[in-house]
Amino acid sequence: MKISEIWYLVMVNVTQNKFKVLLTSLGIIVGAATIVMVIAIGVGGQMDVADQFKNLNAGTIEIESTSSSTSSMMSARGPGAATISTASSSTRAVLSNDDIEEMMFFIDGIEEAVLLATTSQSVFGGDLDESTTASIVGTSEEYAHIVNLNMAIGEFITQDMETAVETTVVLGSSLATTIFGSASAAYGNIVAIDDRAYTVVGVLSSVNSLVNGVNVDNAAYVPYTTADKYLLSSTTYPEIIAVAADFNDVSTIIAKMNVLLTEIHPTGTFTISDAGSEMEAALSSANTLSVLLISVATIVFIVGGIGIMNVLFVSVKERTQEIGVLKALGTSKIDILLQFLFEANLISIIGGVIGVALSYALMPLMEYTGIRAEPTASAAVMALLFAVGTGTIFGFYPAYQAASLRPIEALNND
Amino acid sequence: MKTIIEMNNICKSYQVGEEELKVLKNVSITVNEGEFVAILGPSGSGKSTLMNIIGCMDVMNSGEYFLEGTVVHKAKESQLGKIRNKQIGFIFQRYQLIKRYTVLQNVMLPLLARGQSRFQAKKACIEKIKSVGLDERIYHKPSELSGGQQQRVAIARAIVSEPSILLADEPTGALDSNTGKEVLEIFKSLSNQGNTIIMITHDLKVAEHAHRIIRIVDGCVATE
Numbered sequence: 288m289k290i291s292e293i294w295y296l297v298m299v300n301v302t303q304n305k306f307k308v309l310l311t312s313l314g315i316i317v318g319a320a321t322i323v324m325v326i327a328i329g330v331g332g333q334m335d336v337a338d339q340f341k342n343l344n345a346g347t348i349e350i351e352s353t354s355s356s357t358s359s360m361m362s363a364r365g366p367g368a369a370t371i372s373t374a375s376s377s378t379r380a381v382l383s384n385d386d387i388e389e390m391m392f393f394i395d396g397i398e399e400a401v402l403l404a405t406t407s408q409s410v411f412g413g414d415l416d417e418s419t420t421a422s423i424v425g426t427s428e429e430y431a432h433i434v435n436l437n438m439a440i441g442e443f444i445t446q447d448m449e450t451a452v453e454t455t456v457v458l459g460s461s462l463a464t465t466i467f468g469s470a471s472a473a474y475g476n477i478v479a480i481d482d483r484a485y486t487v488v489g490v491l492s493s494v495n496s497l498v499n500g501v502n503v504d505n506a507a508y509v510p511y512t513t514a515d516k517y518l519l520s521s522t523t524y525p526e527i528i529a530v531a532a533d534f535n536d537v538s539t540i541i542a543k544m545n546v547l548l549t550e551i552h553p554t555g556t557f558t559i560s561d562a563g564s565e566m567e568a569a570l571s572s573a574n575t576l577s578v579l580l581i582s583v584a585t586i587v588f589i590v591g592g593i594g595i596m597n598v599l600f601v602s603v604k605e606r607t608q609e610i611g612v613l614k615a616l617g618t619s620k621i622d623i624l625l626q627f628l629f630e631a632n633l634i635s636i637i638g639g640v641i642g643v644a645l646s647y648a649l650m651p652l653m654e655y656t657g658i659r660a661e662p663t664a665s666a667a668v669m670a671l672l673f674a675v676g677t678g679t680i681f682g683f684y685p686a687y688q689a690a691s692l693r694p695i696e697a698l699n700n701d
Numbered sequence: 702m703k704t705i706i707e708m709n710n711i712c713k714s715y716q717v718g719e720e721e722l723k724v725l726k727n728v729s730i731t732v733n734e735g736e737f738v739a740i741l742g743p744s745g746s747g748k749s750t751l752m753n754i755i756g757c758m759d760v761m762n763s764g765e766y767f768l769e770g771t772v773v774h775k776a777k778e779s780q781l782g783k784i785r786n787k788q789i790g791f792i793f794q795r796y797q798l799i800k801r802y803t804v805l806q807n808v809m810l811p812l813l814a815r816g817q818s819r820f821q822a823k824k825a826c827i828e829k830i831k832s833v834g835l836d837e838r839i840y841h842k843p844s845e846l847s848g849g850q851q852q853r854v855a856i857a858r859a860i861v862s863e864p865s866i867l868l869a870d871e872p873t874g875a876l877d878s879n880t881g882k883e884v885l886e887i888f889k890s891l892s893n894q895g896n897t898i899i900m901i902t903h904d905l906k907v908a909e910h911a912h913r914i915i916r917i918v919d920g921c922v923a924t925e
Contacts, residue, residue: 289818613814616785616814617785620782698793
């Protein structure tokens with residue numbers, strides 16, 4: 288029989304049993320939708336990680352003073368021993384510009400380092416009817432370069448502003464829009480932070496991510512000295528953000544920092560972490576999640592395949608006499624095998640296409656769950672290939688069983 | 702006259718438990734081209750087994766079978782399929798039409814199995830459907846037809862591939878007497894056109910429509 292005619296007969300069979308075909312393909316629909324969704328969630332997770340770190344240089348090192356522990360401790364997290372903690376007592380050290388000067392002097396390979404202190408304060412001005420609360424970050428000129436912040440308008444904090452302890456502020460894009468309606472309206476205007484007037488000297492371009500634990504778009508950046516004088520409380524502990532000139536020197540620099548800080552602050556405890564290792568660890572977690580989700584999707588496919596196999600077995604049983612007639616009329620074994628196999632394939636393809644369409648329909652709903660899902664064409668193709676593969680593998684045995692029936696026994700089957 | 706079927710000393714037995722049940726015992730028959738032959742026998746006489754062997758749907762234990770020169774008794778299963786497709790047209794008691802297919806699609810099946818496309822097969826099929834008087838029912842499903850009409854579709858399906866023999870198994874068994882007569886008239890007409898017909902029946906009145914009657918009793922040819 289011509290392949291085109293086998294397909295023709297299969298199409299007739301399938302169109303005459305639409306509801307049955309739909310029920311049979313349910314497993315494949317769920318499997319295909321699952322595989323597209325889980326890959327989308329996996330890709331979304333990886334993109335989240337990438338976004339989270341997009342403003343951080345891989346050579347960025349973050350030093351925090353902590354108050355935990357009373358004995359020496361070293362810990363490694365992620366590849367490359369990312370985090371080292373050391374302590375000798377419970378007193379919490381306060382990091383300062385003196386520490387940065389010591390580091391720059393004694394440790395080779397540090398390109399830049401700045402102090403960073405974050406607090407939360409009420410902000411008022413512009414179009415606001417009542418004050419709002421925003422993250423206020425005290426830092427220095429170099430910070431914009433270290434974390435790749437770009438200006439939408441104006442300039443970032445300068446050395447002069449810091450030296451003169453000026454009450455100037457650089458607003459994140461969303462905060463500027465919330466207070467003044469636009470970045471250009473904000474520029475040069477006055478905003479009150481903790482009831483003190485600050486001049487807006489610049490507005491940052493939208494970043495849409497967290498940098499050093501701060502949502503940049505909703506934050507206000509002031510000179511570190513100004514923050515230290517007016518905004519930081521005694522319970523705010525600044526951290527140091529440094530960047531290594533060469534990414535390969537990060538672990539050496541961290542080790543040296545650890546030794547130096549212990550010497551400078553014998554009673555302090557510090558957590559030193561680097562962005563590159565955190566990035567790798569986060570990506571590794573995202574990849575592990577993807578593999579886990581794809582495994583789940585594969586199991587769903589196998590269950591769907593078994594469903595197809597069961598329905599085809601029943602179909603072979605129901606159509607035994609029909610197979611007998613086809614054999615009596617001289618239809619060859621291979622033609623009957625192909626007819627049932629193509630039917631399984633068609634059911635799988637229909638299931639695959641509906642599943643992929645369903646996943647794309649459901650994707651927007653993922654926004655309400657807070658899980659980022661990024662659909663990709665390759666996931667859709669993979670789902671379809673999986674569907675066809677499942678149909679072929681699980682459809683083969685029932686098809687073979689049908690083709691192997693003896694004509695006389697098939698015809699006499701009631 | 703050309704011999705279409707030559708069967709010599711056909712034996713067929715089935716194993717029932719430990720006992721061997723001999724169904725056909727040294728059956729020898731000959732059918733010539735254009736003959737309308739009835740194989741008559743009571744239930745359990747072995748006529749259905751003989752029909753299955755003539756129709757290449759079952760194999761004999763011993764004996765020789767030549768179908769229009771083809772050595773059937775040495776053919777393998779795949780070859781038997783080709784013989785059935787090219788040389789035998791089946792007409793079953795219960796029509797055996799595929800319910801999902803239309804009249805045209807059912808009649809097309811032997812030609813599609815032969816490797817023709819439905820476009821190539823369509824003209825010949827419509828011609829045969831018209832010849833059995835069902836030209837108004839070409840796109841109907843079997844469930845929309847009466848028993849007699851369904852049997853006529855089965856006849857159209859049997860003759861569309863222009864086989865060497867038409868093999869009818871109790872073709873009037875599921876029909877009322879008037880419809881049965883109509884079907885037998887079609888057989889006579891086909892016979893008059895030169896078709897070779899072998900009809901299996903237990904009914905003497907039906908068998909009397911044939912040119913020749915072969916009686917089977919207890920697995921043996923009793924009389925011709």
